[in-house]
Amino acid sequence: MTFLLAEELAEDNGRREGILLLLTAVFVFLNAIALSLAREGSIQGRHLWAPAVWAVLVTAAFFSLRRFRPLHDPFLLPVVSLLTGWGLILIDRLAPNFLTRQVIWLTLGTAVLLATAILPRNLRLLRHYRYTLLIGGLLLLAATLLFGVNPSGFGAALWLPIPLAGRVFFQPSELLKLLLVVFLASYFDERQILLQGNRLKNRWQTFPYLAPLLLMWGFCIILLVWQRDLGAATLFFILFLSLLYLATGDRRYIAGGLALLLAAGVFAYYAFDVVTLRVDAWWNPWPEADNRAFQIVQSLYALAAGGVLGQGVGQGFPDYIPVVHSDFAFAAIGEEWGLVGSLAVVICFALLAQRGIRIALLGKRPFRQYLAAGITILFSAQALLIMGGVTKLVPLTGVTLPFVSYGGSSLLISHIMIGLLLYLSATETNQP
Template sequence: MRLYIVEISKYVIAILSCLFAMCGFIALKFKSEKKRAPIYALQIIMQVIILVLSFITIVLRTGNLNYIFYGIGIVLVLSSLLLLFSAFFPDGNKLIINNAAFLMMTSVIMLMRIDSGKALRQMIIAGVSIVAMFIVCEIVYKLPVLTNLTWAYAILGAVFLGIVLLCGSITNGSYISFTAFGVTFQPSEFVKLIFIFFLSCVLCRAATIKEALITFGVAMVYILILMMSRDLGASAILFIIYLAVLFVASRNPAYLLAGVGIGMVGAIAGFMLFRHVRVRVQAWLDPWSTIESTGYQLTQSLFGISSGGWFGLGLFKGNPQTIPYVEDDFIFSAIAEEFGIIYSISMILVVISMFLMMLFEASRLRDRWSKYIDCGIAVWLIFQTFLTVGGGSKFIPLTGVTLPLVSYGGTSLMVTMLSIGVFEATCLIRVDEHYEALERYRQAQAMSHDYQD
C-alpha cells in the first residue's frame, strides 16, 4: 500500500505542477485581479496538494516522522506570504506571489531531501525575506523621494562591489561573498537591484545619448569591479539588465546592437584573462573527456537530468549528492532527477509567466520610473534562470549563478523577494494611476454635462 501511494503521488505531483504553470498563462488573459481570483484559488489548492503529497512521500520513504514538522513549517511560511499579502496589499499582483510561493516550496522540499539543516535555514530566511518584502513594498509605494537618489544608488553599488573585491572570500575561483559577524553575504545580489534603481532614475527623465553614456559609464565601473572579482555571471546579468532597460527607455536598436558587440568583446576578454573561465568552457565543450576532473560536475548533472525521465525517480530515490554544489548551482538537475522533466519544465514555465506578467504590468504603467523598474526586474529574473538552467543542462557554459527562489542561499532569496516587493509597489502605483484616470474622466463628463445644461 505504501508503495502505491508513493508511486501515484509522483504522477499526481507532475500533473499538478503542469496545471499550476498553465494557470499562470491563463491569468495573463485577464487585466483585472478580480477576474483572476478563481485562477489564484485553484493555484493555491494545487500547491497545497503538491506540498502534502511531497511530505507524505518523504515520510514514507524515510520512516522519519520528524519531517512532518518541517512540512508544518513551510506551510506556515507560505501561508503567511499568501494570506498577509492579500490582507495588506489587496491591489497587488497575486500571480507573482503565488508563483514565488511555488518556487520557494520546491526549494524547501528539494533541500529537505538533500540537507535538512539547509532546508531549515532556507525556511527561516524565507520568513525573514517575506517580512522584508512587505516593508520594501510599503516604502517604495509611499516614498517618491526614491526616484531622486540617482547617484546615491550608483555610489552604494560601487561600495558594495568594492567591499567584496577587497575583503571577500574566494568561491569556485571568484570573489563573490563577504562574511561579517558570522553571516555571509553576496553583495552582487543587492547590486542588481540597486543598479536597476539607478538606471530607472536616470532614464525616466530622458533617454538621449547623454543618459546612455552616463549609465554605460556606471555599468562599466560595476562590470570592471566584477571582472576583477572574477564574478563573470553577475557581470553578465548586470550588462543584460542595462541593455534591456536602455532599449525600453530609448527604443533605439542601435544601442542594443552596440551592446551586443561590447558583450561579445567582454566574453572573449573574460575567456582570455581568467583560467577558471577557460576551464568551464572546456568542460562545456567536452565534459566527457575530463569526466574525472573538471567535467565531473557537469556530467553528473546531465546524468541526473536524464535519469529522472518525465515523472522523476521520486524523492529519496535519486542521487543528487553526487553533484558538487548541487543545492546552489545545480538544484535544477536534482529537481529533474527526482521530480521529473515535466515538473522541471513546469517550474521554468512558472518563471516565464512571472516574466510576462511583469512586462504586462510595466506596459500599463504611465510612470516611467516604475515601468523601467519592472522591466529591469523581469529581465533579471528570466536571464538568471536561463543562465542556471542552461549551465546545468549543457546549453551554455557554467556561470555559477543561483536559480531565483529555488537555489540554496540567503542573499539570493532575500534580494529576489525584495525585488518582488518593489514590483508589487509599482503595481499599487499603477492602480492609483487607474483610479486617477477614472476620476479625471468623471470630472470631464461632469463638466461636459454642466456645459450642455
C-alpha cells in the first residue's frame, strides 16, 4: 500500500517537474534567441551553445533524480534551473568573456548536486567530521589573509588561486557557508535537550553550551571583518541567529542579536570607510550620484528604465552599473525584463524558501530540520540582502544573487546545498 502510494507520488512529481522544466527551457531558449537577434540581427550559435549545455545538464539531472531519488521535491530543480539558465543569458549579455567559465562551473555544480542528492552517507560524513570540516574551512579562509587575491585586480582579496588550474580562483567564505550550516545543525541537534529543557529555571546553565558556539561564530566574524567581506559576515550572523531561535524558541536571542548587529553596524560605520560609504550612499545617494553613490544610483536608473515590461534582453543599458554581472545582476534583470522579470525572480526565491521550510517541516529529526532550515535561511537571506541592496531597502553588502550572478564558488556551493535539500526531501528515513 505504502509502496504504491509512493510510486504514484513519484509519478505525479515527475510529471509536474517535467512540465515546469520544459517551460523553463522555453523561457531560456526564447531569451537566448532574442539576445542573438538583438545583438547580431540573426540567430547565432555563439548565443545558443551555453543554453544547450544548460539543457543537457538539466535533462541529466532530471532523469538521474527521477531514477535514484523518485520522491524528491519537484519544485527545487525547476526553480534552480530557471535561475541558472537566466543567469547564463545574463552573463552572455553583460560579460560574455565569463560565459565559458560559468558554464564549466555550472557543469561541476550539477555534478555535485547530483552526487550530494543521490550518494548515500553524505549527511553522516558531514555530521561526523563537522569540526574537522569547519576548522578546515576556517583555515582556508584564514589563508586568504595571507594568499588572498581578487581576480579582477582590485577590491577585497577574498579568493584563493587554485594550484595548477591556471587563472581559477576559489572563495573560501562560500565553502564556509555550507560548513557552518552543517556544523550549527548538528551542534543544535546534540544540545537539543539542554537548550530546550527547563529553559526558564536554568538560564545560566545554557551558557557553557552556547559558549563554544559563540566562540566559533566570533572567529568567523573576526576573519570576515578583517577581510571586509561584510556581506558574508552579515549572512553568517543572520544564519546563526535564526538557527538559535529555531533551537531555543527564545525571541530574546533575536532581539539581542539584532541589537548586536545594529551596534556592529554603528561601529563599522565609524571604523571602516567601505561601510561609511555604503551607508551614506544608501541613506541619500542623489547628491553623490556621480561619485560615491554611483553604483546604487545607476542601479535605480536601471530599475526605472525597465518599467513594467522591461527594455528587452540586450536592449537596455545596464552596463553603466559597475560589476553588474555579479553584484547587480538583479538590477540588470529589472532593466531588461522589467518589473515582470524582477518580480519573477523574487517569486522564485520565495518559492525556494517555501519548499525549503516545507522540507524542514517534514523532517523527522532535528538535525535534518535544522539543516534544511539553515540552507533555506542562507539562500533567502542572501537573496534578500542583494535584492534589498539593489532596491535601496538596505545598504549594499556585496553578495551575489544565488544561481544568477557570475561566480563559480557561489554556484558550486549553492548546488551542493540544493543537493542536500533534494536529498532531505527524498529520504524520509530515520537515517541521519
